[in-house]
Amino acid sequence: MLNDLQKDLLTELVNVYVGQAANMLSEIVDKRIVLSIPEVELISISDVDPGDRRYNIFFSEGHLFRSSLQFGYEFQGKAFLMFPVEQAKVLANICLGELGESVITEDPNLMDTDLDVLKEVSNVLLNAIIGEFGNFLEIKLEYVLPDIELIYVTNSDQQILLQNEVYVLVLHTSFLLADTDVTGIIVIALSMNSISSLLAKMDALLEGDNG
């Protein structure tokens, strides 16, 4: 759906946005956090190849931490940040300064405080991306705090995770902090109109560059 130039531009934009979020998180937790989005794709979930390892999170059974933020009206959609629960626990532990053996725990006990930490992290991250998309499109966005939930995904309901959303912008996220590599995924489900306006804006920018 995205051509190479659009993909490059979007990856660059998103990396600038998450860079700002990483700085904010670093300040909050007083640790150096490097956040990167190596790849951005605009796809239809039904086109995703289940054999593609980058999409493991959609197709593997297990507990998932999911935070979601709905935004509207002109640029409309819903953004999700998803981690397998073990990765979410590692991220919470690092933010809370609880490194060591608990980082590699096989049995993640996510407590209230951990969930609050993850809520704040996703708030900062999703705010940065969605807010900056709003600025990029010169549209005022309205959105509230993200909802967070722990869900269990079974083989049959992986697709339900994102049902009704035709096209999604998938950002493969990687948090590098304190010798750990926490990888999750950000999925932004956009309405067709919003996709069109995003593409139109990007094309205008690219044409400007070429001209």
Place this chain on the structure above:
Amino acid sequence: MDNLISQALNKAHMGIMIVDRHLKVVVWNAWLERFTGKNAEEVIGLNLLEVCPRFKSNMYLNILQNALYHGQSRFCSSALHKAFILPNDGEDGQLFRQNMHVEPLYHEDRSYALIQITDMTNTNTRVYKLKNLIKELETEYAKIKISEKISKHLSLHDPLTGLPNRLAYNDRLAWAISNAQRNNSKLAIMFVDADGFKQVNDTYGHHVGDQVLLEMAKRLSESIPSADTVARLGGDEFIILSHLKDDHDAEIIAKRLEAAFSTHFKIAGNYINLSMSIGISLFPKHGQEPSELLRHADGAMYKIKKNGKNGYGIYEPENA
């Protein structure tokens, strides 16, 4: 209606304040009055930074600016920030834990920031207690797992030699027989008994006797293929379970065992000569049941003992 809303704000179990674009306090509810000791009348109209000095930090100023100018909502976790509003009476701020929600509000073309403070102190204390409890339980669980492993080992092994005991041997024999039945393979059951061991104990004492048994266990283990099993039944009685390609292989192993005991034992400066009597039964030739095979091997061993000891004998059905 205004009165109703202000009653509701004052009844809320959280701190609720509203600031305008200049960070001037517009609303200050009863929860905040109780917590800080500052009344709404003295706070409203003041700059938030004077009333709550923690908001002077860049991080919190940015959060407020983003809400007032960019419509962003923010959540701050007590686990990362501790407290935002401190009590007036000099109590240690470190003791308090608060979550904060910041949301934009709009009224008559003006924007405001709604700041909600929730006291999480008790929740956090409970969480930390629960975390400690989980850690303790995990430690206990690990200890129980280790002792389970130890007691399982003890119940299936001979404490002196560390070899499998009768219980473990019976289990392995039953498993080996059913496996051999499926694969059409052969087994040998060998009863091994030291000749004149009682005399060793009587002459040198039990301590030396135990050392001899340990040495016996070592020589037996080293004389059989690694897939085979040697177990100690008790006293000076050992039993070997051997997997065979052919029935004749049993004799090869028996000869190797004899050879292993042809040299003397040197224990605590004593040279001790000890020979073995070995009785052998074969699966499937001499029976299908573990008890039957053990009985035949035992019988073959007694026959060797009766006929002068120091040797091996294979069970002979016609003479049984």
